[in-house]
């Protein structure tokens with residue numbers, strides 16, 4: 001693999017990876033070393049439930065450049081309870097490498113759980129993040145309007161909308177609030193012309209790069225497992241779109 005060295009002058013990071021997933025069980029160490037050798041300076045391993053949040057913390061403890069986010073994904077909304085909330089509070093306070101709460105949010109595409117349950121679990125985790133003074137990593141799919149309303153109601157300020165896939169109009173509403181957009185492999189897909197307009201127009205301080213690996217590989221690796229080093233493909237596309 002060879003990459004444009006101009007990119008290396010930026011802090012290259014994958015702000016959203018699921019390195020704890022079983023897709024990496026056979027070669028996790030090699031995947032992480034490949035990312036390090038390619039110049040990634042930071043990877044945030046993102047939890048979806050208690051187990052994956054625990055595993056993300058373990059990875060963060062093992063590797064200096066890996067950090068952890070802890071939370072319950074809307075697809076696991078039924079696993080949220082007060083015991084889990086108490087556990088997250090302890091972890092966030094005791095583990096220095098826990099940098100955010102997430103991924104949390106609303107998923108109306110899969111709709112694994114009723115909207116009202118998803119909203120309650122989302123709200124309670126936003127309260128938790130506020131209480132802890134941590135930013136949140138938000139997952140939304142076909143739920144942008146409700147996500148916006150719940151975020152505004154909560155009064156939370158530090159928000160990243162991960163794997164952003166909405167149009168310019170919603171992006172502008174997010175920017176007006178100072179929310180950060182996460183751009184991943186989907187910005188390289190041929191059909192996502194509208195999304196590339198958002199990338200081109202985004203204020204420099206209001207976006208981060210991510211992979212969401214093992215899912216959503218960039219176009220050049222479609223059909224393969226995604227991994228943190230491919231964030232470089234996302235960086236190349238961002239760089240091209242923003243001159």
Ligand SMILES: [Zn+2]
Pocket residue numbers: 103138139140162163
């Ligand atoms: Zn997500």
Ligand SMILES: [Zn+2]
Pocket residue numbers: 016018046103212
């Ligand atoms: Zn994710």
